Amino acid sequence: MTVWQDDVARDLVRNVGDRLALLTRGEGSYVWDGDGKRYLDFLAGIAVNSLGHAHPVFVEAIAKQAATLAHVSNYFATPPQLALAARLKRLAGAGIDGRVYFSNSGAEANEAAFKLARLHGGTDRPRILALENGFHGRTIGSLALTAKKAMREPFEPMPAGVEHIPATIEALEAAMDDRVAAIIVEPIQGEAGVVELPDGYLAAARSLTLKHGALLIVDEIQTGAGRTGQWFGFSHEGITPDAITLAKGIGGGFPIGALVTFGAASSLFTPGSHGSTFGGNPLGTAVANAVLAEIEDAGLVENAARRGTQLREAIERIDSPLIAGVRGRGLLIGIVLSSPIANAVVAAAQERGLIVNAANPETIRIAPALTIGDAEIAEFETLFTAALADVQASLAESETEKATAP
Numbered sequence: 114m115t116v117w118q119d120d121v122a123r124d125l126v127r128n129v130g131d132r133l134a135l136l137t138r139g140e141g142s143y144v145w146d147g148d149g150k151r152y153l154d155f156l157a158g159i160a161v162n163s164l165g166h167a168h169p170v171f172v173e174a175i176a177k178q179a180a181t182l183a184h185v186s187n188y189f190a191t192p193p194q195l196a197l198a199a200r201l202k203r204l205a206g207a208g209i210d211g212r213v214y215f216s217n218s219g220a221e222a223n224e225a226a227f228k229l230a231r232l233h234g235g236t237d238r239p240r241i242l243a244l245e246n247g248f249h250g251r252t253i254g255s256l257a258l259t260a261k262k263a264m265r266e267p268f269e270p271m272p273a274g275v276e277h278i279p280a281t282i283e284a285l286e287a288a289m290d291d292r293v294a295a296i297i298v299e300p301i302q303g304e305a306g307v308v309e310l311p312d313g314y315l316a317a318a319r320s321l322t323l324k325h326g327a328l329l330i331v332d333e334i335q336t337g338a339g340r341t342g343q344w345f346g347f348s349h350e351g352i353t354p355d356a357i358t359l360a361k362g363i364g365g366g367f368p369i370g371a372l373v374t375f376g377a378a379s380s381l382f383t384p385g386s387h388g389s390t391f392g393g394n395p396l397g398t399a400v401a402n403a404v405l406a407e408i409e410d411a412g413l414v415e416n417a418a419r420r421g422t423q424l425r426e427a428i429e430r431i432d433s434p435l436i437a438g439v440r441g442r443g444l445l446i447g448i449v450l451s452s453p454i455a456n457a458v459v460a461a462a463q464e465r466g467l468i469v470n471a472a473n474p475e476t477i478r479i480a481p482a483l484t485i486g487d488a489e490i491a492e493f494e495t496l497f498t499a500a501l502a503d504v505q506a507s508l509a510e511s512e513t514e515k516a517t518a519p
């Protein structure tokens with residue numbers, strides 16, 4: 114064992130399994146480990162590094178704002194905070210009535226959304242609907258919204274009122290009544306393995322929530338900031354939600370999250386009802402504002418759409434019996450494997466110098482920087498094809514061993 118692995122084992126809380134490598138620097142779509150080995154990064158910090166690594170816009174925004182005004186308390190407003198709020202409202206189509214609450218992470222944005230649902234529901238509407246296989250974070254409130262039982266159980270009791278329903282329009286129709294405060298959904302379930310909602314789901318959810326007076330909250334933490342080839346996942350569906358939550362890609366690597374409210378939902382929070390010391394500070398908001406401005410100015414939402422199609426075509430061209438299908442939209446892609454070998458594929462890819470992710474045992478998730486072009490896609494195709502061949506060869510080898518074993 115090398116030194117860094119000993120340090121990990123001794124010093125870090127054991128909430129994560131073995132770390133895959135010790136990464137020391139990044140540039141564009143590449144990262145390097147402590148031995149100087151280069152990797153093509155097609156995970157981008159799980160849909161976080163929208164501009165890739167060490168992008169000059171990101172670097173300059175941090176340096177400039179840190180030298181100007183990094184943090185003040187929320188007793189004060191700052192220009193970057195106001196600029197980012199206005200930009201998010203405009204991009205989300207939240208209109209003049211929209212409002213923005215800033216957090217430091219996705220889970221915290223969903224905590225704010227949970228409180229929004231409670232403020233809306235009061236005592237008459239104790240129910241909050243979330244979807245099976247949904248993921249909304251690991252803090253207690255966001256964990257209650259998260260579907261996976263194994264994640265929740267050690268930390269029970271959970272806050273009351275959350276029900277997980279199947280992701281079908283029929284299940285939503287059956288579950289909806291006037292005691293529902295809100296439903297929270299991801300437009301594409303990222304952690305579940307890049308699983309899209311059924312066609313028409315968001316439109317149905319919109320009309321059912323309007324009919325029953327419940328809020329429609331869309332968790333855009335993974336799908337937002339242009340990732341899917343539109344600014345937000347819900348943008349594909351032509352609906353207006355009551356609230357969306359954001360994090361990951363909006364900061365490009367700086368920890369920041371947000372809750373954007375639309376229409377009447379914007380008047381639910383009142384002075385003293387929520388807060389965060391760091392949330393919305395000038396450093397974080399200046400960086401997110403610069404990252405989103407660059408996504409706009411460089412046409413990276415369009416690039417995500419175009420490169421997503423190109424990448425999907427490249428994946429479909431790969432002639433491997435290990436690939437069973439492709440899911441997702443834009444640059445949030447799930448490669449479905451024909452058996453539960455995702456960890457082996459991730460390891461083989463890493464060996465070849467490519468970072469991808471096992472969202473679940475049968476799905477490889479890729480979420481590269483929105484800046485990728487022809488070169489990155491060609492290199493991905495080569496490396497991923499080789500990694501699949503490596504896995505297939507070792508599978509064949511272990512089959513032969515089994516067959517020839519005494």
Ligand SMILES: *Cc1c(COP(=O)(O)O)cnc(C)c1O
Nearest residue numbers: 218219220248249250332334335
């Ligand atoms: C990552 C993610 C979260 C949690 O965000 P954190 O910043 O890790 O707290 C919540 N919802 C979705 C859809 C996510 O992908």
